[in-house]
Each structure stands twice: as C-alpha cells, then as structure tokens.
Amino acid sequence: MSQVAIKERSPHSPSxxxxxxxxxxxxxxxxxxxxxxxxxxxxxxxxxPLHVQQEFADYLKCGRLEHGFLRVQCSxxxxxxxxxxxxxxxxxxPSCGARRMAESAALLVDEVxxxxxxRQWVLSFPFQLRFLFASRPQLMxxxxGIVYRAISSHLIQKAGFTRKTAQTGAVTLIQRFGxxxxxxVHFHMLFLDGVYTETKHGRTRFQRxxxxxxxxxxELVHTISYRVAGFLEREGILERDVENSYLNLEDQDEDPMQQVLGCSVSYRIAVGPQQGRKVFTLQTIPSWEDDDRFAQVAKVSGFSLHAGVAAQAWERQxxxxxxxxxxRPAVSEKRLSLTPSGNIxxxxxxxxSDGTTHVIFEPLDFIAKLAALVPKxxxxxxxxxGVFAPNSKYRVDVTPAKRGKGNPTQSRDDKTPEQRRQAMTWAQRLKRVFNIDVSICPQCGGEAKVIACIEEQAVIDTILAHLMKKGALPPPPELLPATRASPDTGWFT
Structure with a gap:
C-alpha cells in the first residue's frame, strides 16, 4: 500500500x-x-530500457486512487x-522505499x-568501478564475494582461528545512490564483530x-583493491600497460543508458545544452572541525573502507x-525544492568537505539522475x-528465527509467542517504525478491516466521481512553488 502520514487524534492513538x-x-x-x-x-x-520506463510509469500510479484501491471499513x-x-x-x-526500509530493518533485527x-563496514569504489557495477551487476x-572473503579472513585470523575451525557472517545491503x-554503487556490510566456533558437543560458541x-x-583496503584488480584483469575487463590501466567496455557502446549512468557517476549533466558539464552546486565556507565519522577509514587508489560504526549486543534499537x-530510500522529498528559475x-x-551544501539540476537532467538510480x-x-547464508549449517543455531538446515518449517501451533510476535504483517511493522496503525479507524478508534479490492476502471471512476461530488476528494493541486529559500551566503560553481 502507499505511504501514510500521521494524523493525530490523541497522543496515544495515531490514525x-x-x-x-x-x-x-x-x-x-x-x-x-x-x-x-x-x-x-x-x-x-x-x-x-523497458524496466526504466516501467519504473516511471508505475511511480506515477503509486498512491493514486485513480488506478485502484482497497476499501477499508470500521467494524x-x-x-x-x-x-x-x-x-x-x-x-x-520515496513511499515504497520507506516501506521497504521498515520491512528490511525489522526482518534483519528480528529474524537474522x-x-x-x-560492526558496519562501508566500501566505496573508484568512479570507473561504480559505472561497471551499475551496468554489469553480475560482476558486482x-x-x-572477494570483499567478504577478505574481511572474514581478517576477522578469523584476528580471533586466532582458521577458516576450517571458525566462521563469521555478514549481511550486505548494496546502496546505489549518493x-x-x-x-x-557501494557496499554496506553488517559484519559480526567476532567469529563462531563449534564445541566438542556440536554447539556454536561466539568469540568477539x-x-x-x-x-x-x-592493509585490508590494499588487499581488496589488489584482488579486485586481479579478478577484473583475468576477466578481460581491466587492461594494463606500462603507465596506465583502464576498463575495456567496448561491448557497452550499445547500452542506451551508458551516457546517463556515466554522467550520474561523475556528477555531470546528462542531457540538454549543458551536457557534459559539471552539475551546478551551492557552496558555503567549509567547516574546519574534525569529523569523527572518518576516524576509522582507509583510502587507496579510489577504494575507501570505513568501519567506525558498531552496535553492542544489547543495543538492538x-x-x-x-x-x-x-x-533508506534514494530520494528525500524534504530536501527537494524549486529555485525561482524553475530548476531543482x-x-x-x-x-x-569543500563546503558544497546543495546541487542544482535542470528538470531534464534531474529526471536523468532518477533514471540512473533504477536497478536492472x-x-x-x-x-x-557466512553463518547467515541460507545453505549454512550454523544458520539454524545463530539466527533468532532458527530457520535453516536441520529445522523443518514449524506450524503456527508449534511456534512460541516470541516467534509469533516476529511474524508481523506490513501494517504492524509500519506501526512499529512510524507509530502509524492503518488498522485503526480514524473516526472512533475501532478495528478497521478490508472489505473490497477495487481494480475495475469503471467501478473506480464511479466511486471517485461520487466522492468528489460529495466533496470528500480534493481537486488536483497546482504545481508547488519554491518553498525553501537558498542560503544567505553561498555561490554557484
């Protein structure tokens, strides 16, 4: 369903x-x-490409009653x-992204x-590899796999074990936007800050x-960059000579998205008379204060590895x-506005670090930037x-959901109250994260249930025409004006 917002009836009853x-x-x-x-x-x-066209077409239908809806009635x-x-x-x-964000977070914390x-390990890549991974996700x-093996081997060796005697685990969320x-394209990897070993009695034991x-x-980022370069060279993607190295992307010439992807990676304008120029920015005086976020970061040849954020075992929230x-979603509507000239x-x-606070897009180039963010x-x-993988024998022992090899799917009657609590619906997860309950009547606070799914266009038009005649639906809005003023101090570059 579409994203919702809070309409407060009382501090304890969001509707x-x-x-x-x-x-x-x-x-x-x-x-x-x-x-x-x-x-x-x-x-x-x-x-x-068809998948990009479908993304825009479906977005323009998302949350619009004109394309179908559920009828929810208070009992x-x-x-x-x-x-x-x-x-x-x-x-x-943004709406579906927020819903997916809530679902993903609840799933990972409750079941995985x-x-x-x-500990969060964040790996960023040189511009050329960002373009390569966007256009060839199978290589990504x-x-x-190379990155995971490098970090997991480091953790296992640091704990004093070998890959045969210990295992670690990670969940990677691949982020495509800046x-x-x-x-x-960069990796956010949630790694166990330690390893699991197997005792003589067949049980798993965690060592931090x-x-x-x-x-x-x-040393890790050197190892990763060296192994990734070697892999790409063996695949014939990376060509080296005495002085330089470059990516061989000759077969990418037929890709209609190549220019759009390349300009998005390199912060350049993709379409229009300014094509190829750097995107316009707003800047202020850079801050000279030290940023603690980069206290644990290493950079080598365009690779950047950061591992400064961690959560203790008891810090589940x-x-x-x-x-x-x-x-999180790629686009934040709160940070979007129009300039007086009609740009975005x-x-x-x-x-x-150079003081840049805003980027300015011409309308067509803004659409190009959105198109580049659509995954294949x-x-x-x-x-x-590792231990979180579906085929891991340790998964059933270490994950909260206890699903994996050796544990057949349980019936609802066999599940504990804790397991039943974890099997939440989307509405329940939305309530958990955003304090919104779509199953509560906004009028009396009673229980609301779905009574019909309306998909036939004739029926949709009849119901909406009736509601509009009653004044229950507002007329289509006009284009919003610029609602956020530019900074008092700043300049275009």
Missing amino acids: YQRHRPERTLLYQIIERHYPEFRDVMATQGKPL ECHHEHLVAFSCKRRGFC IPEQPI GRVL SALNLN TNGPEQQELI KLERLCRYIS RYELKTPY PRVNLTRFH
Whole structure:
C-alpha cells in the first residue's frame, strides 16, 4: 500500500491519513518532465530500457486512487476510507522505499542478526568501478564475494582461528545512490564483530574480536583493491600497460543508458545544452572541525573502507536504526525544492568537505539522475554471507528465527509467542517504525478491516466521481512553488 502520514487524534492513538503523492514536488516534477526526457532519449537513438520506463510509469500510479484501491471499513462505526495501491518499485519512489526500509530493518533485527556485537563496514569504489557495477551487476556480485572473503579472513585470523575451525557472517545491503542523487554503487556490510566456533558437543560458541585499527584498515583496503584488480584483469575487463590501466567496455557502446549512468557517476549533466558539464552546486565556507565519522577509514587508489560504526549486543534499537539508515530510500522529498528559475535544488544530507551544501539540476537532467538510480531487473540488493547464508549449517543455531538446515518449517501451533510476535504483517511493522496503525479507524478508534479490492476502471471512476461530488476528494493541486529559500551566503560553481 502507499505511504501514510500521521494524523493525530490523541497522543496515544495515531490514525491513518492517505498519502497524496500528486501533492508532492517530486511527483509533479516527474509528471511534467518525464515524457519530454523519454522523447529526447528516443530522438537521440537511445530509447530508455523497458524496466526504466516501467519504473516511471508505475511511480506515477503509486498512491493514486485513480488506478485502484482497497476499501477499508470500521467494524464499529462503519466509517470507510480508501487505501491506494503502491508501485513496489526499487528505484526512487520515496513511499515504497520507506516501506521497504521498515520491512528490511525489522526482518534483519528480528529474524537474522543474533544478539551479538555488529560492526558496519562501508566500501566505496573508484568512479570507473561504480559505472561497471551499475551496468554489469553480475560482476558486482562476484566482487562482493572477494570483499567478504577478505574481511572474514581478517576477522578469523584476528580471533586466532582458521577458516576450517571458525566462521563469521555478514549481511550486505548494496546502496546505489549518493547524497547528491549521484549513482554511487557501494557496499554496506553488517559484519559480526567476532567469529563462531563449534564445541566438542556440536554447539556454536561466539568469540568477539576487537575493532580494526587504522593500520589494519589500510592493509585490508590494499588487499581488496589488489584482488579486485586481479579478478577484473583475468576477466578481460581491466587492461594494463606500462603507465596506465583502464576498463575495456567496448561491448557497452550499445547500452542506451551508458551516457546517463556515466554522467550520474561523475556528477555531470546528462542531457540538454549543458551536457557534459559539471552539475551546478551551492557552496558555503567549509567547516574546519574534525569529523569523527572518518576516524576509522582507509583510502587507496579510489577504494575507501570505513568501519567506525558498531552496535553492542544489547543495543538492538541502535542496530535497527542503523539497518533503517542503510536501507533508506534514494530520494528525500524534504530536501527537494524549486529555485525561482524553475530548476531543482537538492540539499545534501551532510555538506561536502569543500563546503558544497546543495546541487542544482535542470528538470531534464534531474529526471536523468532518477533514471540512473533504477536497478536492472532481478538484481538482489541484499546478500547474506557466512553463518547467515541460507545453505549454512550454523544458520539454524545463530539466527533468532532458527530457520535453516536441520529445522523443518514449524506450524503456527508449534511456534512460541516470541516467534509469533516476529511474524508481523506490513501494517504492524509500519506501526512499529512510524507509530502509524492503518488498522485503526480514524473516526472512533475501532478495528478497521478490508472489505473490497477495487481494480475495475469503471467501478473506480464511479466511486471517485461520487466522492468528489460529495466533496470528500480534493481537486488536483497546482504545481508547488519554491518553498525553501537558498542560503544567505553561498555561490554557484
């Protein structure tokens, strides 16, 4: 279902209010400028791939009652409200992204990650590899295996064991975007801060390791960069000569998204008369204060490895916040606004080291940036490794859900109250994360249930026309004006 917002009736009883995407600036920008962008690409002989076109088409239907809805009725006062269908896409839809964020975080904390210390390892890549992984996700998966083996071997050796006598585990969430809506494929890996060993009685025992020191990070990022370069060279992707090395991407010339992806990776304008130039930015005086976020980071040849964020075994709420952060949507509507000239201004989550606080996009280039964020079909952006992998014999022992080899699926009657609590519906998870309960009547607070699923267009039109005649539905809004002023001090670059 579509994203919802809180409409407070009392401090203890949040009720449901329908999300209206057509009122948001992001929706209005896409509705107005996407058709032109699509036509421009087709005119250049580079028609958008079907999965990109479908992403935009479904987003424009997401949360709109005109394309179908559920009828939800209170069992006590019989008040009805409508819940529109969602697009369930993975690219840039903030509503579906927020729902997926809540579901992913609840799943990881409740069913996958045990009550052991967890550390986040973040690996970023050079620009050329970001483009390569976006265009060839199968290579990205194999590189992820190289990265996992390097870090897990380091942890096992640090604990004093070998790969035959100890195992660790990780969950990787592959993020495709940067703070400036640029295409930035990088790995967020939630690693156990230790290893599991097997006792003489066949039970698993956890042994913690200390966090990495700076020299260890430097050695690790050297190892990772060396192994990744060797793999790409063996695959014929990386070519080396005496002075330089470069990627061999000759077969990518037929990809209509190549220019869009490349410009998004390199912070350049993809379409229009300014094509190829750097994206416009707003800057202020850079801060000279030390940033603790980069206290544990190592950089080598464009690779960057950061391991400064950790959650202790008892910090489950902190872990869930971390899971929500790394699975968050690509676009934040709160940071989006219009300039007086009609361009799109997007505020960075955190200013860059050079003082950059905002990026400025022309409308068509903004649509191009969104198109670059759409993943290819059937690319899994969440991966499980080691003891968390589906085929691991340790999974049934170490994960809270106790699912894995040697443990057949339990019936509901056999489940404990704790296991039944974990089997939450989407509505329950939404309530857990956002304190919103769509199953509560907004009028009397009674229990609300779905009574019909309306998908036939004739029936949809009849119901909406009746509601609009009664004044229960507002008319379509006009394009939102610029609602956020530019900084008092700043300049374009």
